[in-house]
Amino acid sequence: MNEEWVQEVDAAIKKWRQGDAVLSEQGFVYRIDPQRPLTEESLDAGSEGADLAESEVRGFVVVTQTCDIVRSCSSRPFVEVVPLVEVDEQYLYEIQRGRRPQYAFIPGVAEHRLVADLDRVMTVEKSVVAGWERQPGCDSDQEVRTLGQVLARKRVRFAFPDDFTQWTGKLQSRFREKHNKSSSEGEALKSLREIRVRAAPSWHDSEIQLMFWFIRHEEEVQFQRMGWDKLLQQWLKLIPASGRFQSVEGQVVTLEDITAKDYIESDPFDLDHLSR
Known part of the structure; x- marks a missing residue:
């Protein structure tokens, strides 16, 4: 050389x-x-x-x-x-x-x-x-x-179980439909930093408790007089408890609100995954 x-x-x-x-x-x-x-x-x-x-x-x-x-x-x-x-x-x-x-x-x-x-x-x-x-x-x-x-x-990137992907089908369709729309929900989806979900005790168990975190940017509070609480209720209605998913909860938070433990124990629910 x-x-x-x-x-x-x-x-x-x-x-x-x-x-x-x-x-x-x-x-x-x-x-x-x-x-x-x-x-x-x-x-x-x-x-x-x-x-x-x-x-x-x-x-x-x-x-x-x-x-x-x-x-x-x-x-x-x-x-x-x-x-x-x-x-x-x-x-x-x-x-x-x-x-x-x-x-x-x-x-x-x-x-x-x-x-x-x-x-x-x-x-x-x-x-x-x-x-x-x-x-x-x-x-x-x-x-x-x-x-x-x-x-x-x-x-x-985490590979979600097939039954979870099928079970969240209505939520996926909702996000794809509303994401680019000029509406309260469309603006809210654009303002999310990321979506994360945790399965307890684990994704492999026969009975699972799910927790969704919709992590928003700090400056976004409400859209056309519709608050995050109402949007969260609408989204959770699309994923009612069913099969081995025994309970489903959700929160809209900022990065300051979610604990480090909750963050690292959850998995990103991203748009590339939803588009499959």
Whole structure:
């Protein structure tokens, strides 16, 4: 390995942080089965006998942890990147609020309505990143912290039991129907930070007590003279106790209201899950 190259790459890469981006046309490369193509790019590549496909993207976001990015390329030569994709304003809003775990909100490129697509990950050598023009992704400690939480959540999402998914069908339909409407309920749903649910004693028991927390942002109190208490009653009516779900309770809270114990013992009930 050329020592001069190593020093040049190490010097350039030390500026990069998790969440930083490159804003230019790039190629996302992935392996395919030429006999069973699943995308237009893999269909084209497979017709030529290739087992690698490439799709054009608007840029990349580095998702490797900062401590590993800045280590010398002589011992840690690789970083992981994900492509940037453009979304509409409503989707951008939902991603910023953490409701679409497939994507990550990147403050530094949000003005272009670009977000990180976490379903697609590519490994590149640090020398490639060293040649890119760096676009800072996060400016504050809170933005850095939030991005880290989003990246972690993508890998640790809870798989709800099938009977729970079926049982909450009416609630799911209600949320999908009302979420983008200009109504009290629609505005309330947009103002929720997240929804969490806890099963006691556990999801595997034959008799379960469920607790839903609808975690709102602190500034939102009521909508068109409809308070959170009335909205909560409407939502809970859609999930009455049934089968092994013996009791169902719910609260609308802020992060300051919910205890750390309740938070870590509950699971996120996100929109990506509901859309399945």
